[in-house]
Amino acid sequence: MTFVDVPVTVRVPATSANLGPGFDSLGLALSWFDEVTAEVTTSGLTFDIEGEGADEVPRDETHLLYRAMDAAFDLLAEKPAGLHLSCRNTIPHGRGLGSSAAAIAAGLVLARALVVGGEDRMDDRTMFGLANDLEGHPDNVAPALFGGFTISWIEGAAAETQRLDVEADVTVFVPPEPVATSVARGLLPESVPHADASFTAGRAALLVAALTTAPERLISATEDRLHQTYRAEAMPDSYKLVRQLRVEGVPAVISGAGPTVLAFAHGLEDWTPSGWARRELRVSPEGAHVAP
Template structure:
């Protein structure tokens, strides 16, 4: 009996100005294992931790449906499967749980379709990005660290940013959820030119700020395209982010929210200690590594 093991990180997207194109993996992971069974099409799913008792336990489970998509992409045959999920990544909190599930399922599919071959991360990035809708969370989950990614026709271009270890994150996770679809539905189709220009300036500075000019992080994480439009969906989160930024902390809404995240040096993040965050669970996290697949 073959067992495949996958470890996949939580991710954060946008980082303020990098809307739908900048993502970062966090040192906070889901662990999954899959036994390949002789009985064809057999399926059993066990979930512990986040999502236990609420996520489906049939072929619509996102890890399984992604695995089946990967088998179609890479010509693998469907085996019988017993999937065990040990979930730590909160769901519907803006920490990339959906992208991580998609990447995990595709990693399993690669292990089944291409036994003995190392993960083709470019191929995983391509398929997961189109499944997820954009490459920020998906690319970060595949590669780890911080990435800049965009679509180029049927391909995905991706640049890994060289973020030094001095950059850490603080994450404030609330108890309430916000669905990504709902958060996207409130975004306008057209924004004022002055906002578009300001966003372009901040987004252009963001990779530089992450890699070398950490003093630019507060300005480079400023956003005018999405966070303010979503404020009423997550008022406690928006107010916390605003208070942190007023204290000089480079804070943003993580992905579609409602988690709040800040990036910076220890000195930059320390200013957040004086900001009240009742109702949020705070974590200090380093950047995470990309998806890992092992076989036993």
């Protein structure tokens, strides 16, 4: 038998990348999950989608979840005759919480689990490299796949990551309107002053210490001069909230490409802007995984 004969369900976490100074390198898995079930069928591709983006995402081969599965099937040299996919989406789309990375991670883990002996034929490192190829940068897909706090980089042509276990209280403030990642990236300059690069490198190194052994350093460790101020015009309310929280001593950053604001604290109910959603979370030690 090439494929398992039962449905497979995968849970995959939301993620937050950058975390202030760790542009395109640092990522955090959050205790907020999408759930996807896949079953091999005799023919065709069908979807059941509920929750976030249900009225907007495609229900054909262009869906990012299926594209990730298809890439994994190609690597595994196996192709099912048909698939039925059931998606229960809770991670907001276009808000800087890694919804695309979640789709990619879920698709790869699902495809590997559907193929008999898939884990022996596609190990975690290979799967991570494929995820990076699909996403274009490793900072979100690393925690989406492996959980915890991840430090990712490109070594030659290969994506690498180092995972660390951390514990932290996290609150996310999610605005009602999205900002496209392409728009946020388009606001970044081609070069930055050497002093800003040096400043941010130091803060990124400090952030690793702050999240592992020195949480009292988080307010300094989350300072950044590479991307947040340049993107402020695309998300002025988010940037304003970050500045207001930081003035009060709360370590706050733009999550990923925004516009969600992430703060390393709980008990921030009074800071929620009108019309925004607020969610208290923890760091998830689990990445994408097959649910029992």
